[in-house]
Amino acid sequence: MFGRRDASSRAELMREALAYADALHDFAYHLSASATEADDLVQETYARALGAADQFAAGTNLKAWLFRILQHLYIDSYRRQRDRRTEGGLDTTDGEAAAPRGDRAQHEIEQGQLKQVVGHEIEAALMMLPPEARLAVLFDLQGFSEAEMASLLGCAPGTVKSRLYRARAVLRELLRDHRER
Amino acid sequence: MTCAELQPLLRDAARGRLDESQATAVAAHLGTCAACRAISEEERVLDQRLEAQLPQRPASLALKRRLAARLPPAVAPTTGTRPRRWMLLALPLGACAALLLVLRPHTDARDPLVDEAISDHLRVVYRDQPVDVESGGPHRVKPWFTGRLDFAVPHVYGGDDEFALIGGAVALFRDRKAALLVYKRQLHTISLLVFPSEGLALPSDGRVRQARGFQVVLWRDGDLGYALCSDLNGADLQTLARRIADQR
Structure with a gap:
C-alpha cells in the first residue's frame, strides 16, 4: 500500500494538497484564534506532509490526512500552552448545558435570538468551546463523514455522534448567552 | 424512539446519513414531539448561521505563495528511450496483471x-x-x-x-x-x-x-x-x- 514516491509523484501530491490551503487555514484559525498561529500551523502542516509523502497511501483521503496532521500539530501546541489555560475537556462538560428545554414558547424565543446572531458572535462562541468540542464542530462543518471524524478524533463513531450533539448544544447555549448580555 | 435517543440523530438527519427505517422513526417522533421538533428547528437555524455567517479565514495570497515556493519541482517524464531488456520481460507479466484487473470483482474497482x-x-x-x-x-x-x-x-x-x-x-x-x-x-x-x-x-x-x-x-x-x-x-x-x- 505504501511505497516510496518519486519526485514527480511527490510534487503532484503536494500540488493536490495545495487545493486545501484555504480550508486548512480556516480550520487552523478557528482552532488557534490567531492569524499568525494559523499561518504557522498551515506552513508546518505542508512541511510535515512533504516530509511524510511516502506514507500517504495513494487513492485515500488526502484532505483527511492533511487535517489530521494539522490537528496533531495544534494539539501539541495546545498542550505546550495548557498550563496557562484553564479550559476542561468536552467530555468533562456538565451535561446541563446540553439538556433540552421542553417549553415550546421558550424555544421560539431562543430561535428568534439565534437568528439575530451575527458572525463575530458565532466565531466568539465557537472559540469558547473546549478544543475537543471545537474540533468536532469544525470537522463536521468541513463535511467529514462520521467514520472519517471517528478516525480523525480517535474515537468510536457513536462517541462522535454524542460529542458533536453535546458540542452543538453547548454552542447554542453560548450563543443565547451572547444575546442576553 | 425516545427523545434522548432521537436528539443525537438530528445531525445525521440533517446530513442525510440516516437509513430509511431510522429516517422514518425520526420523522414519526418529530411529528408528535413538540420539544424535539423545536430542537430540530434550533439545529437547523444554527447550521444556517454557522454556514452563512461564521467568518471565513482563508489562507492569504502571501501564505499560498510561500507554500507554492516550497513545492518540489515537477519532473518531466522521460521520452524516446530505447526499450530495455527488462521491459521485454515485463510485457507478458503486465498482460497477466491487466487480465487479473479486468477479472477482479467490480465492487472493488474505482x-x-x-x-x-x-x-x-x-x-x-x-x-x-x-x-x-x-x-x-x-x-x-x-x-x-x-x-x-x-x-x-x-x-x-x-x-x-x-x-x-x-x-x-x-x-x-x-x-x-x-x-x-x-x-x-x-x-x-x-x-x-x-x-x-x-x-x-x-x-x-x-x-x-x-x-x-x-x-x-x-x-x-x-x-x-x-x-x-x-x-x-x-x-x-x-x-x-x-x-x-x-x-x-
Whole structure:
C-alpha cells in the first residue's frame, strides 16, 4: 500500500494538497484564534506532509490526512500552552448545558435570538468551546463523514455522534448567552 | 424512539446519513414531539448561521505563495528511450496483471468517471483563473458557450444565496469537450461539467460517490451527462445537484 514516491509523484501530491490551503487555514484559525498561529500551523502542516509523502497511501483521503496532521500539530501546541489555560475537556462538560428545554414558547424565543446572531458572535462562541468540542464542530462543518471524524478524533463513531450533539448544544447555549448580555 | 435517543440523530438527519427505517422513526417522533421538533428547528437555524455567517479565514495570497515556493519541482517524464531488456520481460507479466484487473470483482474497482470528475475538479482548483467568463448570471454565461462547444448547453443554473455561480469555461471530460461551470459555497469550490453522454456508463441513481476526499454526483439527462464535484459535504452537493436538475 505504501511505497516510496518519486519526485514527480511527490510534487503532484503536494500540488493536490495545495487545493486545501484555504480550508486548512480556516480550520487552523478557528482552532488557534490567531492569524499568525494559523499561518504557522498551515506552513508546518505542508512541511510535515512533504516530509511524510511516502506514507500517504495513494487513492485515500488526502484532505483527511492533511487535517489530521494539522490537528496533531495544534494539539501539541495546545498542550505546550495548557498550563496557562484553564479550559476542561468536552467530555468533562456538565451535561446541563446540553439538556433540552421542553417549553415550546421558550424555544421560539431562543430561535428568534439565534437568528439575530451575527458572525463575530458565532466565531466568539465557537472559540469558547473546549478544543475537543471545537474540533468536532469544525470537522463536521468541513463535511467529514462520521467514520472519517471517528478516525480523525480517535474515537468510536457513536462517541462522535454524542460529542458533536453535546458540542452543538453547548454552542447554542453560548450563543443565547451572547444575546442576553 | 425516545427523545434522548432521537436528539443525537438530528445531525445525521440533517446530513442525510440516516437509513430509511431510522429516517422514518425520526420523522414519526418529530411529528408528535413538540420539544424535539423545536430542537430540530434550533439545529437547523444554527447550521444556517454557522454556514452563512461564521467568518471565513482563508489562507492569504502571501501564505499560498510561500507554500507554492516550497513545492518540489515537477519532473518531466522521460521520452524516446530505447526499450530495455527488462521491459521485454515485463510485457507478458503486465498482460497477466491487466487480465487479473479486468477479472477482479467490480465492487472493488474505482469508477473511472468519478476519477475523471475529481481530476477535472482539481484542474479547476489549481488554475489561477478557474473561469474564462465570469458570472453576471446565467444569461451572461450560457450565451458565452455558443460556438465554443459542439453541443448546446440547454440550461445554466444561475446559483442562489447558498451556491454562487462564479462563471464558466470550456473543459474536457475524457475525450470530449465539456461546459465547465464553477460554483462556490463558502470556501468550497464546486465544479459542474456538462458533456455529451454518448458511450459513457453514467449512473442513474443520483447517489453521491466518495473518493480521495471528494464527493461526486453523476447523472444523465437526455443526451447530456453531468458531473458535479467538490470537497463539500455530500448532502449539500446533492442539494445543488437537485437544483441544477430541476432547472429544466
